[in-house]
Amino acid sequence: MTSQPRIALIHATPISMESIRSAFETRWPGVETVNILEDSLAVDRAKTADLTSDMIRRIEALASYARSIGSDAVLFTCSAFGQAIEQAAAKLDVPVLKPNEAMFQMAIRRGGRTAMLYTFPPSREGMEQEFRDEAARMGQAATITSYFVPGAIEAVRAGDVETHNRLIAAEAAKLKDFDAIVLAQFSMARARDAVKAATNIPVSTSPDAAVAKLRVLLGADQPA
Structure with a gap:
């Protein structure tokens, strides 16, 4: 049996989790997904007009962790961190997708x-x-x-x-x-x-x- 790829889903709020779970269930049943929730990111992002260097560092750390557990791709599900996700993607050897x-x-x-x-x-x-x-x-x-x-x-x-x-x-x-x-x-x-x-x-x-x-x-x- 051919193993399914592992896809890491990185969330900054729990309200995003059901929507992506449903999408995978409908469009790619059986694929292995793992959820990584760090909801202080959304709280902190709501307090500032711009991405801070600390937020960028945290996004990069999350992406690196996702790769370290054997993920074949990483999908971020929070739409307020685009620039940070691009920087994280440049450092990994697997696809890293911005939410949108x-x-x-x-x-x-x-x-x-x-x-x-x-x-x-x-x-x-x-x-x-x-x-x-x-x-x-x-x-x-x-x-x-x-x-x-x-x-x-x-x-x-x-x-x-x-x-x-x-x-x-x-x-x-x-x-x-x-x-x-x-x-x-x-x-x-x-x-x-x-x-x-x-x-x-x-x-x-x-x-x-x-x-x-x-x-x-x-x-x-x-x-x-």
Whole structure:
């Protein structure tokens, strides 16, 4: 029997864990995933406008630990640490994915205008820059416009998934003249079906896109 690859999932908040678990269960059942939770990162990131050198060091240490336990790939699930994850990736010999890179690539391939709904304010600026950088790398004239969904992350942290999903879907219903909608946080993936019911614009989530990309990177699927 051929062994399955081991994928380390590094979380800065527990609310991201269910969404990525569900995505793997649906799209890659049987693959070995291990969870590494360091939730002081999200607490500290919410207190500062920019990534600090200490946060970058901590992200690199987590990635290094993930590799030391035999992981064949590493996926970070918190969207507010893009620059730090890039630096960590440069030091490892296995794929290290930022939370949203696969989702952004999917949206950029559609071209035109992308709307990003987000619930964690510290993530917005870095994610917009990641999108622009990825569009430039891919040679695509794609643009991104962000929309904050107030109250949604507080609802899901309190266990009120219904309110979380309703708030996000209501914001999505207002969007017009976009070619794609992306849900910025991993924790927002639980609102995917509600958002799709509220709009005719194609909707992408980070967990689903990340699993699809990992399947290609680790040889389970051929590139599209």
